[in-house]
Amino acid sequence: MFVERKLNGQFNSVVSQVKNTYDMVDGSGAAMIIIHKDKIVSEEYWGKHSKAPNARTVQEDSQFHVASVRKSYIGFAVAYAVYNGSIDSIDDEVTKYLSVTDAELFDKTTIRHLLTHTHGLNTQEGSIIREFAPGKGWAYRDINIEMLTQMVKSTTGRTIAEILKEKVFNPLGFKETGWYDEVNEKLVQVIKEQNDKFWSTSKGTAGDQKNMYVSTRELAYWGYVHLKQGFIAGEQKVSNEILKLATSLQSPFLLNKDLPQNGFLWFVKNLPAKKTEIGELVPKGSYQILGYTSVAVLVIPKHDIVAVRMFNSFGSTPGYDYLSDIRAFGDTVMGCL
Template sequence: MIIAEKKNNRFDLVVDNVRKTSKEVDCSGASVFIIHDDEIVTEEYWGRHSKDANARPIQEDTQFHVASVRKCYIGFAVAYAINEGYIDSIDDLVTKYLPLNMVKISLLQGTTIRHLLTHTHGLKRMNGEVYREFSSGEHWAYRGIGIDILTQIVKDTTGQTVAEIIKAKALNPLHLMETGWYGKVNEKLVEVIRKPNDPNWITSEGTDGDKMNMYVSTRDLAKWGYFHLKQGYVNGEQIIASELINLATSLQSTSLLDTDLPQNGCLWFVKDLPARRTEIGELVPKRSFQILGYTGVTLLVIPSRNLVAVRAFNSFGSPEGFDYLADVRKFGDTIMTCLVK
């Protein structure tokens, strides 16, 4: 993907904001990348891949562990399966597609693909057992079991893994070569700074796209966002059907009793009605979409402003007393402040 460069200082406040966050979390390096009006206007890197004084500097091809940001790639794969007819409807019951031995059928009654994509399925896994927290569609909870079910459904219906779909339909056509799931470390991957024995840290040698071992360079992640901003049309070519992108990034959440709960597209967080628990800043306009990872890596797309912004860190989790939701909202709000100056 080719995007013109026209670096300027319009978003210096955003760089300052990301630098401030990088000092507050436990990381050794960070970056920020902004595309505005079809030009790369901000690109900054600082620090090193680890706390080792001789570690590789953070640079253009550095790949950050994106944690839950990977879910927007999984959402793309599900949208692909729906758009291509492998899944008949987003409102199909999960039991239509899920292998009988994965979760007890009795637990899945009334649960649809839409519920899985919008974190409203109500399932939770603890100590290897799956149980129901609430009836599907009645509440919102961020649980990994929904992602596991979705990736299995993609594989069973399409005959391809999430990683294979992403590579064939997006990464290869867009020439995004700094994106992938890695079973082994290499020099371009950052070391993830984390507490010893952190229960949230899960590594894997699998590369199917169903595990939390995805690394992406800041520039690749920004271009992935730009691909969505442009509805799949880049460099004079419709790479993927615009209907697929629209499905993935538009509001798919059903109405909930608690209006302060977040709203989602296909795993993306989508700005719609004001909600206290949203991760998107108050100043960010409606129909914007964003995804945030446990490492603090964030991708924000603001269609009404023709803008994509990425920030990346190699931290894992937040220090005690750090309000990560307030911090990521500030990232988006600072961008909007720069736009109206």
């Protein structure tokens, strides 16, 4: 265990807020952890791995599907590629590293644009289209993630999973974080509509697919490694330069100040922005990432806090406003200080 477990009631209102979200979404299980000042001060598990009568109880080693939270791991791999010189600069154009059929379509689109969702690209009926000029807007799409994973592989010669295992998982002894092709007893089943158009059935263990599962504690430790900039138990276990790069503000200057701000795919709190997923009370310099299963990890360096919540509900049920709920998560954490 990275940190001592010393539970207290300081964050009971966060427990209540997460439990309330669990009651609102269509899931069978949930969990949450808060690390504050190098101690696990709150840790809760609810429900079961599925709605089956004999389903396994959610517990410490239960691994939840983290959906887009996986992007923080991809962001680390891109930061690694920059740090070790495989990518010269995130202001390089994408076409320097990837071959494309329509160079004009990608003109002036940089790696920075891909990392901060300001690239303006999308797919439509199997073709790549442009929604807005690079750096002139913000839109949450999948095409940038596909391009970034390809770029990591082509520049480093290694997969996302290989980089993470060598640089993070193995040094820190992570055993409950990874990409899984097959179901096993520790994986929490995702509760979803049978033909949900957003659900990915792609398989692979290279880290480029949407099949990542993480235990609640190891997701909290992932946030904690970033909080401590890789310095764990008196030793620099993970490069602080890579972690700093990944979590620093990287968004280009945008005329619309209400658009979200990002680091290497992390959402970063800088200036107030109406469309951010980070709560109003959460201070500048904090960063967070949220998945479609409503899984989230929030890091608040100013107050030495990592807060994680886990659910297994895929998408939003009627009446559930995920954006206001995730903001309330961070604001409730802040209200406990």
